[in-house]
Each structure stands twice: as structure tokens, then as C-alpha cells.
Amino acid sequence: MGEIVPHRPVRLLFAAGLLALIFQAVFPAGRGFSQQAGLAEFQVFLPTVSNNYMPLLGSLADGWFLMVDDEHIQSHNLERLYHPFKKYSGNPVIRPDRSWEGHIIQLFGTVLPGFRMWYSSFNPDQGLTQVLYAESPDGVNWSKPAISGATNAIFSGRNANLPSVLHTPHEPGKMFQLMVYQNGDFYGYTSPDGLATTPYPQNPLYTAGSDVAHFYWDEISGRYRGSSKHTVSIFGVDRRTIRLIDSDDFVHWQEQPELFVPDIIDELLYPGLYVNFYGMPIFPAGEQYLGLLWVMKATDQSRQYGKVVVQLATSHDGTGWQREEGNRPAILDTGPPGAWDSGQVYTSSKPVRMGDELWLYYSGCNREHGASLANTNCAIGLAKAGYHRLASLSGNGEILTKPFESNGETLRLNYDGSKGTVQVEVLQDGALIPGYEAADCAPLTANSYDEPITWNGNATLPQGTIQLRFFLQDSALYAFKLGD
Secondary structure, three states, rough: OOOOOOOOOOOOOOOHHHHHHHHHHOOOOOOOOOOOOOHHHOOOOOOOOOOOOOOOOOEEOOOEEEEEOOOOHHHHHHEEEEEOEEEEEOOOOOOHHHHOHHOOOEEEEEOOOOOEEEEEEEEEOOOOOEEEEEEOOOOOOOEEOEEEOOOEEEOOOOEEEEEEEEEEEOOOOOOOOEEEEEEEEEEEEOOOOOOEEOOOOOOOOOOOOOEEEEEEEEEEOOEEEEEEEEEEEOOEEEEEEEEEEOOOEEEEEEEEEEEOOOOOOHHOOOOEEEEEEEOEEEEOOOEEEEEEEEEEEEOOOOOOOOOEEEEEEEEEOOOOOOEOOOOOOOEOOOOOOOOOOOOOEEEEEOOOEOOEEEEEEEEEEEEOOOOOHHHHOOEEEEEEEEEEOEEEEEEEEEEEOOOOEEOOOOOEEEEEEEOOOOEEEEEEEOOOOOOOOHHEOOEEEEEEEEEEEOOEEEOOOOOOEEEEEEEEEEEEEEEEEEEO
């Protein structure tokens, strides 16, 4: 099952009355948070999704039900384990080796299938930030083809940063669209290939955020969406937080009213530090959304110094978001002391699927955020995880799903039963369906990313409203899916 990080209960040592006083002090009347609602109020909200599906290059929205949270689970007595990305042994895969790059390159950008990468460089000697392009035949060996004259810059000689590159073939004449940070705001471009760009006449398109934002086409809702960084006072200290934004046309962006902010659990987990959310790329995955939350653990109230790691956030409608359980382990951590990525890590907009793996490209720096740029070196690396295997319900026990509608599809599992067994039974109106009991299910003992389930040779689920009960013995369930 690979490296695992179990969640461990965090012991909240605050009495209810004290907790209420803290919330009252931090979020007084009119701030948009209520002490009665508690931690649930630390979420963000968007309009309900329309499920207007549109295929997308590199889409990970394939209908699997992931075990990253309990949205579709009625009950279970297993442990949720998180499975961090494992770093490639040959990292970094891209180094700043061009004169115009300086010694700092950052993947505040996009990697698309076919191994096409849009990244940024910052040359402090020249005071120049540029959007650059690289490509690779295998995802490990990268070249930097000339785009503008002799350089691989998309906007040669112009300050530009944070490239969000969207594949939008549903828009006539707009195979790709780019959103780039320039002159203190975000500017939009159309492109036939992601390289030659035409600016939107309405530029700048988004002006309300700060210097970090991510934009994506949501094929589930049929809208443009994004997240931007904002600063507000949390627990008496200014913090970087996340605000969701969306648009019907890529030109006119709406900010949603609620913020996604550090909470009391962060205060307990990291005493003496000031947790900030530096950014959060969001992408549809399975039948839901995942967020790669950039968590900065500042050591000072000015929020300038500290490590940056990546945690996992989850949502099922793009509106309400959940954090990881327990001690909120990093899904991508900094390297050991002295490593090239020991100070900060930042990710691309989403992973790329390579067979049964997710490949996530990230930039790492050898110094913490706020350190002298003269002594900071940043490069780009690769980390891998199993496909749809960022979290599992594992061990010995049972999982009972919530009721859902079946049209007689097949049931497929992403699981690891190589050290035990997995069996499934089907219920209707709370009663077992004859022929679909656990004893009728051939024990699953493989390590498979996509295995169909049969009951006495029958691979078709009953029609109607059903529930599934999984029985795990020394096994892990990562995801399940109805249909092919």
C-alpha cells in the first residue's frame, strides 16, 4: 500500500465556553462566521454545480468515488490513511540553466498531458519575472524550445508570472486560454496552441486578488472557476486566506463571499506558528474536486518567514470544502535539511495521469519563504502517487455507503487486498439482497486499480436504490465506481 500517514485525533483542550469566546473574539458579529456553527463555518461557497460535463484534456473527472472523505459513507470503523506523493529520485528534473532565468524558477503554473509545461522564472539581478515554456518526451528529460527569439519566454522581456493554461476546445477559436499575473493584476489571453497569444481587449480580467490566483475550466459545472489569495485578520494576526471566484465567460469574474481560512485546529497543531494559505490549485477528480492547499507555517507575525508545504482539501460541489482529518499531514512535504527543496514547495495546477500513477510537478526552494533571494535557489521536481490513491480506508472492518441509485451497472474497485481480502454485499431498504451477500462475492486478494466485482459470476448490480457494504481484512479501499 506504499507509504501511509494515518490521521491521529487532535485533542481539543478547550472547554466549550472558552471555544465560544475565541470564536467571538476572532469573528465578531458581522464578520460572516457564527460561533454556533463552529468549524463548519470555515468553508467556502459557490453556486450549485450543474453537472454539465465537458471533456477536457487530461481530465481526472472519471466518476470514481474516492475515499478522501465520508461524503458517500454512512458509517465505517476503519482508519483513513493519507498517501503522500513520493518524490522522484532524480529530482530536480528542470534546473534554472538559462541566463534569463537567474537562479529561481517556480511552477506556479500548468503541466498538461504530452508533457507541456508553463512555468515562471524570477531573475532578481534583472528584476524580471517571466512565463516560460518547456516540453518533454517522457516527463523526465525536458527541453526549453525557443519561443521568442532565442528564449523560451511566452511574453519575451515582459514581466509575467503565475500562468494558468486552460484547455477550452468548447470555446470557438479558443483552444487554449491563459490567465497571467502582470502589472499587479491578472490578464487573459487566447491561444491556438498555448504559445502564440492574443490579449483580451477587456484586460485586466481579474483585479480583486493579490499576487497568487489559479484559474481552471470546470467540466462538471460548465463554468470557469478559480481561487485567489486574500489577507484578513485571523486570531488577531493578518493571514493569507483563499477566496473562490467563478465566471461564465472567463472575462467577468465574481468573488464568492466566504473565505477558506486557517482554523483552531491549525493553531493547536502548530503552536507558536502562524498558518497561512498561500494558494490552492483546484481540479475535478473522480466525481468531486480536490484542492492542493499551499500551507505556509510562518514563524513571525509579519508572515514573511516560514516553510511552505502542500495539504489536501476536498469538495463534492466546489462550494463546501473539507480539510484532512487528524494531524493534517502534508500530501507533498519539503525535503530534508540541506535538500534542494527543503524550504518551500509549490505545485502545478493539477497532476498528470500516467497509467496507474499521478505525476505531480512542483517547484522547490532550498530556503524558506522570506529568506534572502540572493541565497535562494529554486528548481522543478516530480512526485508520484497511485491513481486515485491519495487516501484510503484501511485495516480490518466494514464500510457502509449511503443509499444511491443503480441502473444495473458493474461495480469496480481500486483497492489493495494483497495482504488480506475484500468482499462486498448489496442491500436494499436495509436488507441483504439474495445472491448479493458477502458469501456470494469471490474474495478479492489482488492489488488492483480497476477490478470488477462479481457475485457467483454475476457482475451486474441490482437496479434501484441500493447500499454497498464492504468487508476489509488487512486491506485498503481507495475508490469504487459504477460502470465501465
